[in-house]
Amino acid sequence: QSALTQPRSVSGSPGQSVTISCTGTSSDVGGYNYVSWYQQHPGKAPKLMIYDVFKRPSGVPDRFSGSKSGNTASLTISGLQAEDEADYYCCSYAGKYVLFGGGTKLTVL
Amino acid sequence: QVQLQQWGAGLLRPSETLSLTCGVYGGSFSAYYWSWIRQPPGKGLEWIGEIHHSGSTYYIPSLKSRVTISVDTSKNQFSLKLSSVTAADTAVYYCARVTGSGTYYFDSWGQGTLVTVSS
Numbered sequence: 004q005s006a007l008t009q010p011r012s013v014s015g016s017p018g019q020s021v022t023i024s025c026t027g028t029s030s031d032v033g034g035y036n037y038v039s040w041y042q043q044h045p046g047k048a049p050k051l052m053i054y055d056v057f058k059r060p061s062g063v064p065d066r067f068s069g070s071k072s073g074n075t076a077s078l079t080i081s082g083l084q085a086e087d088e089a090d091y092y093c094c095s096y097a098g099k100y101v102l103f104g105g106g107t108k109l110t111v112l
Numbered sequence: 113q114v115q116l117q118q119w120g121a122g123l124l125r126p127s128e129t130l131s132l133t134c135g136v137y138g139g140s141f142s143a144y145y146w147s148w149i150r151q152p153p154g155k156g157l158e159w160i161g162e163i164h165h166s167g168s169t170y171y172i173p174s175l176k177s178r179v180t181i182s183v184d185t186s187k188n189q190f191s192l193k194l195s196s197v198t199a200a201d202t203a204v205y206y207c208a209r210v211t212g213s214g215t216y217y218f219d220s221w222g223q224g225t226l227v228t229v230s231s
Binding site for chain 2: 004006035037039041048049050051054055060092094096099100101102103104105106
C-alpha cells in the first residue's frame with residue numbers, strides 16, 4: 004500500500020480559495036466514501052476538518068468543503084484566512100488498513 | 113468531551129521495545145475503535161493500527177510483525193508496543209479515537225509523544 008498523493012504545497016491570498024487534491028486508487032479513495040481531512044498546525048495534533056468525503060464536524064467553518072471524483076478527493080478552502088495556514092492531510096479507509104496522504108503545506112500570502 | 117492522554121518512554125536504544133499507553137477520559141469507550149498513528153520528524157502521518165471493542169486488531173502490513181495493540185477496558189486505556197526499534201521508528205506517536213462502522217475518521221487525538229531511537 005502506498006501513501007495517497009497530495010501536492011507538497013499550495014498558496015493563496017486572504018479571501019481567495021484554494022483546493023488541495025488527494026489521489027489514490029480504486030482500493031482506497033475510489034472504493035470507499037470514507038475520506039477525511041485533517042489540519043495540523045506546527046507542534047500540534049491533527050484536527051478533523053472533513054469526514055465521509057464532504058461532511059463537516061461541528062465547529063468547523065463552512066469555508067471548508069470536500070468532494071470526490073473517482074480516485075481523487077479534494078478539499079477546498081474558501082475565503083482564506085491567516086489562521087488557515089497549516090499542513091493538511093487526507094486520509095482514506097482501505098479495508099484492512101488506512102492510508103494518509105503525504106501532506107500539503109498551505110501558505111496564506 | 114472526550115480527552116486522550118498518552119504517556120510512555122521517549123528515548124530508546126536500537127532493538128528495544130517501544131511502549132506507549134493512552135488513557136481515555138470522558139465519553140464511551142466501547143462504542144469506538146482505538147488507533148495509533150505516527151509522524152516522523154518533518155514528515156507525514158502514518159497509520160500504525162487499531163483495536164476494536166471486540167478485541168480485533170488491524171495493523172499496517174509493513175509493521176505487523178513488530179506491533180501489538182492491546183486494550184484494558186477496566187481502565188479505559190489502550191496501549192502500543194513496537195519491538196526491535198531502529199532509528200527509522202523515531203517519530204511523534206499519537207493515539208486517536210476512531211469513529212467507524214459505516215464511516216471512518218479520527219475525531220479525537222492525544223497530545224503526541226516524541227519517541228527517539230538512538231544509541
